Amino acid sequence: MFSHLHLLVFLLTVVYSHCQGDSCDRCCQGIPGTPGSPGHNGLNGSPGLPGSKGEPGLQGPSGTPGVGLPGKAGPQGPPGIGGQANQKSAFSVARTTELVANENIIITFDTVLSNIGNDFNKDTGKFTCEVSGAYVFMFTFRKDANGGPLYVNLMHNDEIAVSVWDDDSAHDMVSNSAIVNLQQGDEV
Numbered sequence: 001m002f003s004h005l006h007l008l009v010f011l012l013t014v015v016y017s018h019c020q021g022d023s024c025d026r027c028c029q030g031i032p033g034t035p036g037s038p039g040h041n042g043l044n045g046s047p048g049l050p051g052s053k054g055e056p057g058l059q060g061p062s063g064t065p066g067v068g069l070p071g072k073a074g075p076q077g078p079p080g081i082g083g084q085a086n087q088k089s090a091f092s093v094a095r096t097t098e099l100v101a102n103e104n105i106i107i108t109f110d111t112v113l114s115n116i117g118n119d120f121n122k123d124t125g126k127f128t129c130e131v132s133g134a135y136v137f138m139f140t141f142r143k144d145a146n147g148g149p150l151y152v153n154l155m156h157n158d159e160i161a162v163s164v165w166d167d168d169s170a171h172d173m174v175s176n177s178a179i180v181n182l183q184q185g186d187e188v
Contacts, residue, residue, distance in 0.1 A: 087131045089117035107152070129182040137161070137188060138177040145171040156180050156188050 093109035108125040120127045129135070141164065143150040149167035153160045154176070164174040180188065 087117065089119045089129070089131055089135075091115045091117075091120035091127060093120065093122060127188045129184055129186040129188070132183045134179055134181050135188070136177065136179050138175070139164075140173060140175040143172045143174065145169060150174060154178060154188065156182075157186055161188070 092113040093115075094111040094113060095107065095109045096111055099107065106125045109122055112120070112122050117130060119130050137154055139152070139154060141150060141152055143166055146169075149165070150172075151163065151165050152174070153163045155161065161180050162176045162178040164176045166172050166174045182188070
């Protein structure tokens with residue numbers, strides 16, 4: 001019995017030496033009780049640090065148009081170059097009579113189908129450019145079987161722009177066309 005008592009005293013000493021003070025969270029607690037009911041919400045804490053920038057949102061719908069009167073007209077702009085924007089030039093001519101020539105001649109035309117801008121002179125057979133720009137010239141000639149060779153030049157200011165040639169003895173049609181850049185006063 002003495003040895004049993006000695007062990008009990010030793011245990012009390014160890015427990016006593018470990019628990020000093022009024023509370024001990026390791027060995028001096030009783031059996032846990034039932035959980036209590038939730039407490040009241042606490043006070044708000046201090047504001048936190050700002051967060052990082054978020055992604056851009058979707059574009060919103062367009063707003064309604066403003067209300068008001070139109071503003072005053074601005075000042076007049078400078079005049080255009082040459083003032084020729086609305087001027088037009090075109091012609092279509094024909095020769096209804098036979099032409100026989102053994103040398104270089106200017107071909108004239110006796111029928112004017114159209115002459116917009118009046119830049120073609122049927123008496124001289126020449127077109128005089130009034131509006132600078134690119135012009136398209138197309139021509140067709142008929143050659144009789146017994147007429148000999150045919151050689152026709154489209155001239156631009158005394159220079160050959162394009163030509164047609166036919167030395168066949170048969171009845172033929174010859175055609176050609178050209179786009180010619182003309183300046184005001186040029187002749188074709």
